[in-house]
Amino acid sequence: MNIIEKAFQFALEKHEGQYRKGTMIPYITHPFAVAMILKHHRYPDEVVAAGLLHDTLEDTQTTEQELLDFGPYVLELVQAATEPDKSLPWEQRKLWTIADLPKKSPDQLAVIVADKLHNIRSIQSDIEEVGEAVWSRFNRGKRSQSWYYMNILKALEPFRKEVPLIRNLDNEVKRIFIGTGKLTNGKIDLLFEAVYHISEATEDSLRKENMDGFAWEVKEGAEVLYQKGDFEPLRPLMDDLTARGIQFEMNSDGSFLLLAFCHELQYRLGWSPDELYRHFKRNLSKL
Numbered sequence: 001m002n003i004i005e006k007a008f009q010f011a012l013e014k015h016e017g018q019y020r021k022g023t024m025i026p027y028i029t030h031p032f033a034v035a036m037i038l039k040h041h042r043y044p045d046e047v048v049a050a051g052l053l054h055d056t057l058e059d060t061q062t063t064e065q066e067l068l069d070f071g072p073y074v075l076e077l078v079q080a081a082t083e084p085d086k087s088l089p090w091e092q093r094k095l096w097t098i099a100d101l102p103k104k105s106p107d108q109l110a111v112i113v114a115d116k117l118h119n120i121r122s123i124q125s126d127i128e129e130v131g132e133a134v135w136s137r138f139n140r141g142k143r144s145q146s147w148y149y150m151n152i153l154k155a156l157e158p159f160r161k162e163v164p165l166i167r168n169l170d171n172e173v174k175r176i177f178i179g180t181g182k183l184t185n186g187k188i189d190l191l192f193e194a195v196y197h198i199s200e201a202t203e204d205s206l207r208k209e210n211m212d213g214f215a216w217e218v219k220e221g222a223e224v225l226y227q228k229g230d231f232e233p234l235r236p237l238m239d240d241l242t243a244r245g246i247q248f249e250m251n252s253d254g255s256f257l258l259l260a261f262c263h264e265l266q267y268r269l270g271w272s273p274d275e276l277y278r279h280f281k282r283n284l285s286k287l
Helices: 003-014 029-040 045-053 064-070 072-080 090-103 106-137 142-159 165-177 185-192 200-208 212-228 232-243 253-269 273-282
Strands: none
Touching: 003 029, 003 045, 003 064, 029 045, 029 106, 045 064, 045 072, 045 106, 064 072, 072 106, 090 142, 106 142, 106 165, 142 165, 142 212, 142 253, 185 200, 185 212, 185 273, 200 212, 212 253, 232 253, 232 273, 253 273
Protein backbone atom coordinates (compact mmCIF):
# COMPACT_ATOMS: atom_id res chain seq x y z
CA MET A 1 0.00 0.00 0.00
CA ASN A 2 1.11 3.58 -0.58
CA ILE A 3 0.96 6.07 2.28
CA ILE A 4 -2.56 7.31 1.41
CA GLU A 5 -4.04 3.79 1.27
CA LYS A 6 -2.24 2.92 4.50
CA ALA A 7 -3.55 6.07 6.22
CA PHE A 8 -7.10 5.38 5.05
CA GLN A 9 -7.04 1.84 6.45
CA PHE A 10 -5.59 3.12 9.73
CA ALA A 11 -8.19 5.92 10.06
CA LEU A 12 -11.01 3.54 9.14
CA GLU A 13 -10.00 1.23 11.98
CA LYS A 14 -9.44 4.00 14.54
CA HIS A 15 -12.73 5.81 13.84
CA GLU A 16 -14.79 2.62 13.74
CA GLY A 17 -18.06 3.11 15.63
CA GLN A 18 -17.81 6.90 15.58
CA TYR A 19 -20.38 9.12 13.85
CA ARG A 20 -20.60 12.72 12.73
CA LYS A 21 -22.08 14.99 15.39
CA GLY A 22 -25.85 14.62 15.66
CA THR A 23 -26.08 12.13 12.79
CA MET A 24 -25.68 8.47 11.94
CA ILE A 25 -23.09 9.27 9.26
CA PRO A 26 -19.88 7.28 9.89
CA TYR A 27 -17.13 9.60 11.09
CA ILE A 28 -14.63 8.31 8.56
CA THR A 29 -16.48 10.29 5.87
CA HIS A 30 -15.02 13.48 7.37
CA PRO A 31 -11.28 12.67 7.25
CA PHE A 32 -11.84 11.06 3.84
CA ALA A 33 -13.43 14.30 2.57
CA VAL A 34 -10.61 16.39 4.07
CA ALA A 35 -8.07 14.21 2.27
CA MET A 36 -9.99 14.52 -1.00
CA ILE A 37 -9.97 18.32 -0.71
CA LEU A 38 -6.20 18.23 -0.26
CA LYS A 39 -5.78 15.75 -3.13
CA HIS A 40 -7.93 17.93 -5.39
CA HIS A 41 -5.66 20.88 -4.64
CA ARG A 42 -2.62 18.76 -5.53
CA TYR A 43 -0.96 18.53 -2.15
CA PRO A 44 1.73 15.86 -1.70
CA ASP A 45 0.77 12.39 -0.52
CA GLU A 46 2.10 13.03 3.00
CA VAL A 47 -0.23 16.01 3.39
CA VAL A 48 -3.17 14.01 2.02
CA ALA A 49 -2.35 11.19 4.45
CA ALA A 50 -2.29 13.72 7.30
CA GLY A 51 -5.75 14.83 6.22
CA LEU A 52 -6.95 11.25 6.66
CA LEU A 53 -5.29 11.02 10.07
CA HIS A 54 -5.88 14.55 11.36
CA ASP A 55 -8.42 13.58 14.05
CA THR A 56 -6.84 10.36 15.25
CA LEU A 57 -4.77 11.89 18.05
CA GLU A 58 -7.64 14.09 19.21
CA ASP A 59 -10.61 11.76 18.93
CA THR A 60 -9.28 8.19 19.22
CA GLN A 61 -6.80 6.26 21.33
CA THR A 62 -4.09 6.65 18.70
CA THR A 63 -0.60 7.40 20.02
CA GLU A 64 2.10 9.53 18.47
CA GLN A 65 4.29 6.44 18.26
CA GLU A 66 1.71 4.76 16.04
CA LEU A 67 1.64 7.77 13.72
CA LEU A 68 5.41 7.67 13.41
CA ASP A 69 4.84 4.65 11.16
CA PHE A 70 3.75 7.23 8.57
CA GLY A 71 6.91 9.26 9.06
CA PRO A 72 7.83 12.25 11.25
CA TYR A 73 6.40 14.79 8.80
CA VAL A 74 2.92 13.26 8.82
CA LEU A 75 3.05 13.12 12.62
CA GLU A 76 4.01 16.79 12.71
CA LEU A 77 1.08 17.71 10.45
CA VAL A 78 -1.40 15.77 12.59
CA GLN A 79 -0.03 17.30 15.78
CA ALA A 80 -0.50 20.75 14.28
CA ALA A 81 -4.18 20.00 13.64
CA THR A 82 -4.79 18.64 17.15
CA GLU A 83 -6.21 20.64 20.06
CA PRO A 84 -3.92 20.19 23.07
CA ASP A 85 -6.50 19.55 25.81
CA LYS A 86 -10.14 18.74 25.04
CA SER A 87 -11.03 18.93 28.74
CA LEU A 88 -10.63 22.73 28.66
CA PRO A 89 -13.72 24.95 28.20
CA TRP A 90 -14.83 25.51 24.59
CA GLU A 91 -13.90 29.21 24.54
CA GLN A 92 -10.42 28.55 25.92
CA ARG A 93 -9.72 25.82 23.36
CA LYS A 94 -10.90 27.96 20.47
CA LEU A 95 -8.91 30.99 21.59
CA TRP A 96 -5.81 28.76 21.67
CA THR A 97 -6.56 27.47 18.16
CA ILE A 98 -6.96 31.01 16.79
CA ALA A 99 -3.82 32.31 18.48
CA ASP A 100 -1.76 29.34 17.30
CA LEU A 101 -2.63 29.58 13.59
CA PRO A 102 0.00 32.21 12.66
CA LYS A 103 2.72 29.86 13.96
CA LYS A 104 1.85 27.11 11.48
CA SER A 105 3.60 26.18 8.23
CA PRO A 106 1.69 26.32 4.90
CA ASP A 107 1.24 22.53 4.82
CA GLN A 108 0.01 22.50 8.42
CA LEU A 109 -2.45 25.26 7.60
CA ALA A 110 -3.62 23.36 4.52
CA VAL A 111 -4.68 20.39 6.66
CA ILE A 112 -6.38 22.67 9.20
CA VAL A 113 -8.18 24.71 6.55
CA ALA A 114 -9.33 21.61 4.66
CA ASP A 115 -10.77 20.32 7.94
CA LYS A 116 -12.65 23.58 8.58
CA LEU A 117 -13.80 23.75 4.98
CA HIS A 118 -15.40 20.33 5.09
CA ASN A 119 -17.02 21.14 8.43
CA ILE A 120 -18.54 24.29 6.96
CA ARG A 121 -19.76 22.42 3.88
CA SER A 122 -21.32 19.78 6.12
CA ILE A 123 -23.10 22.47 8.14
CA GLN A 124 -24.41 24.05 4.93
CA SER A 125 -25.70 20.69 3.74
CA ASP A 126 -27.41 20.10 7.08
CA ILE A 127 -28.99 23.59 7.03
CA GLU A 128 -30.48 22.78 3.62
CA GLU A 129 -31.88 19.55 5.08
CA VAL A 130 -33.05 20.51 8.60
CA GLY A 131 -32.73 24.32 8.75
CA GLU A 132 -31.40 26.37 11.66
CA ALA A 133 -32.03 23.49 14.08
CA VAL A 134 -28.61 22.21 13.02
CA TRP A 135 -26.93 24.63 15.44
CA SER A 136 -28.37 22.74 18.43
CA ARG A 137 -25.90 19.93 17.66
CA PHE A 138 -22.94 22.06 18.69
CA ASN A 139 -21.49 22.89 22.09
CA ARG A 140 -22.04 26.53 21.17
CA GLY A 141 -24.70 27.87 18.84
CA LYS A 142 -24.59 29.91 15.66
CA ARG A 143 -23.56 33.16 17.38
CA SER A 144 -20.45 31.66 18.97
CA GLN A 145 -19.64 29.59 15.90
CA SER A 146 -19.71 32.81 13.86
CA TRP A 147 -17.25 34.41 16.30
CA TYR A 148 -14.96 31.36 16.03
CA TYR A 149 -14.91 31.04 12.25
CA MET A 150 -14.62 34.78 11.62
CA ASN A 151 -11.61 34.97 13.93
CA ILE A 152 -10.07 31.97 12.18
CA LEU A 153 -10.39 33.87 8.89
CA LYS A 154 -8.70 36.93 10.42
CA ALA A 155 -5.81 34.80 11.72
CA LEU A 156 -5.42 33.16 8.29
CA GLU A 157 -5.54 36.38 6.27
CA PRO A 158 -1.72 36.79 5.94
CA PHE A 159 -1.43 33.29 4.41
CA ARG A 160 -3.96 33.55 1.58
CA LYS A 161 -1.30 33.47 -1.17
CA GLU A 162 0.56 30.51 0.35
CA VAL A 163 -2.60 28.52 1.08
CA PRO A 164 -5.19 29.13 -1.68
CA LEU A 165 -7.73 26.99 0.20
CA ILE A 166 -8.21 29.93 2.57
CA ARG A 167 -10.09 31.82 -0.13
CA ASN A 168 -12.60 28.96 -0.40
CA LEU A 169 -13.03 28.88 3.36
CA ASP A 170 -13.49 32.66 3.52
CA ASN A 171 -16.26 32.62 0.94
CA GLU A 172 -18.16 29.68 2.41
CA VAL A 173 -17.88 30.83 6.04
CA LYS A 174 -19.27 34.25 5.17
CA ARG A 175 -22.10 32.76 3.14
CA ILE A 176 -23.22 30.64 6.10
CA PHE A 177 -22.94 33.27 8.81
CA ILE A 178 -23.64 36.52 6.92
CA GLY A 179 -25.41 35.38 3.77
CA THR A 180 -22.91 36.87 1.34
CA GLY A 181 -19.49 35.58 0.33
CA LYS A 182 -17.92 39.04 0.24
CA LEU A 183 -18.60 41.70 2.88
CA THR A 184 -17.91 45.03 1.18
CA ASN A 185 -18.04 48.46 2.80
CA GLY A 186 -21.34 49.08 1.02
CA LYS A 187 -22.88 45.95 2.55
CA ILE A 188 -21.57 46.91 5.99
CA ASP A 189 -23.08 50.39 5.58
CA LEU A 190 -26.39 48.71 4.81
CA LEU A 191 -26.20 46.80 8.11
CA PHE A 192 -25.76 50.08 9.99
CA GLU A 193 -29.11 51.19 8.57
CA ALA A 194 -30.69 48.47 10.73
CA VAL A 195 -29.52 49.81 14.10
CA TYR A 196 -32.79 51.32 15.31
CA HIS A 197 -35.40 50.23 12.81
CA ILE A 198 -35.39 48.11 9.66
CA SER A 199 -37.53 49.92 7.14
CA GLU A 200 -39.15 48.13 4.22
CA ALA A 201 -36.62 49.70 1.85
CA THR A 202 -33.68 48.61 4.02
CA GLU A 203 -35.09 45.10 4.38
CA ASP A 204 -35.54 44.86 0.62
CA SER A 205 -31.91 45.93 0.11
CA LEU A 206 -30.71 43.46 2.74
CA ARG A 207 -32.75 40.69 1.14
CA LYS A 208 -31.20 41.37 -2.26
CA GLU A 209 -27.78 40.84 -0.66
CA ASN A 210 -29.09 37.77 1.21
CA MET A 211 -28.17 39.53 4.50
CA ASP A 212 -31.64 40.11 5.95
CA GLY A 213 -31.38 37.06 8.23
CA PHE A 214 -28.01 38.18 9.56
CA ALA A 215 -29.24 41.75 10.17
CA TRP A 216 -32.19 40.47 12.17
CA GLU A 217 -29.95 38.14 14.19
CA VAL A 218 -27.65 41.05 15.09
CA LYS A 219 -30.63 43.25 15.94
CA GLU A 220 -32.20 40.55 18.11
CA GLY A 221 -28.89 39.99 19.91
CA ALA A 222 -28.69 43.72 20.62
CA GLU A 223 -32.28 43.69 21.90
CA VAL A 224 -31.39 40.92 24.37
CA LEU A 225 -28.66 43.12 25.86
CA TYR A 226 -30.99 46.09 25.92
CA GLN A 227 -33.80 44.15 27.62
CA LYS A 228 -31.42 42.91 30.31
CA GLY A 229 -30.47 46.51 31.06
CA ASP A 230 -26.91 45.42 31.84
CA PHE A 231 -24.54 48.02 30.48
CA GLU A 232 -21.30 46.43 31.71
CA PRO A 233 -20.64 44.30 28.59
CA LEU A 234 -20.89 47.49 26.52
CA ARG A 235 -18.67 49.68 28.65
CA PRO A 236 -15.31 48.70 27.03
CA LEU A 237 -16.78 49.47 23.61
CA MET A 238 -18.15 52.84 24.73
CA ASP A 239 -14.88 53.74 26.45
CA ASP A 240 -12.89 52.93 23.31
CA LEU A 241 -15.18 54.92 21.01
CA THR A 242 -15.30 57.82 23.47
CA ALA A 243 -11.49 57.88 23.58
CA ARG A 244 -11.57 58.17 19.78
CA GLY A 245 -13.81 61.25 19.96
CA ILE A 246 -17.31 59.72 19.69
CA GLN A 247 -19.80 61.24 22.15
CA PHE A 248 -22.81 59.37 23.56
CA GLU A 249 -25.87 60.63 25.41
CA MET A 250 -26.10 58.09 28.16
CA ASN A 251 -29.57 59.20 29.26
CA SER A 252 -30.82 58.04 25.86
CA ASP A 253 -32.12 54.57 24.97
CA GLY A 254 -30.77 55.24 21.49
CA SER A 255 -27.17 55.21 22.70
CA PHE A 256 -27.73 51.92 24.55
CA LEU A 257 -29.27 50.32 21.44
CA LEU A 258 -26.51 51.65 19.20
CA LEU A 259 -23.75 50.31 21.43
CA ALA A 260 -25.53 46.97 21.83
CA PHE A 261 -25.88 46.66 18.04
CA CYS A 262 -22.20 47.48 17.49
CA HIS A 263 -21.17 45.08 20.25
CA GLU A 264 -23.13 42.26 18.62
CA LEU A 265 -21.85 43.09 15.14
CA GLN A 266 -18.25 43.22 16.37
CA TYR A 267 -18.57 39.87 18.14
CA ARG A 268 -20.17 38.00 15.24
CA LEU A 269 -17.76 39.38 12.64
CA GLY A 270 -14.61 39.13 14.76
CA TRP A 271 -13.82 42.82 14.25
CA SER A 272 -10.94 44.50 16.04
CA PRO A 273 -11.63 47.84 17.80
CA ASP A 274 -9.97 49.61 14.85
CA GLU A 275 -12.24 47.88 12.34
CA LEU A 276 -15.36 48.70 14.32
CA TYR A 277 -14.33 52.35 14.68
CA ARG A 278 -13.60 52.65 10.96
CA HIS A 279 -17.05 51.39 9.98
CA PHE A 280 -18.75 53.29 12.80
CA LYS A 281 -17.17 56.57 11.80
CA ARG A 282 -18.08 56.09 8.14
CA ASN A 283 -21.73 55.66 9.16
CA LEU A 284 -21.79 58.33 11.86
CA SER A 285 -24.14 60.62 9.95
CA LYS A 286 -26.93 58.01 9.97
CA LEU A 287 -26.43 57.12 13.64
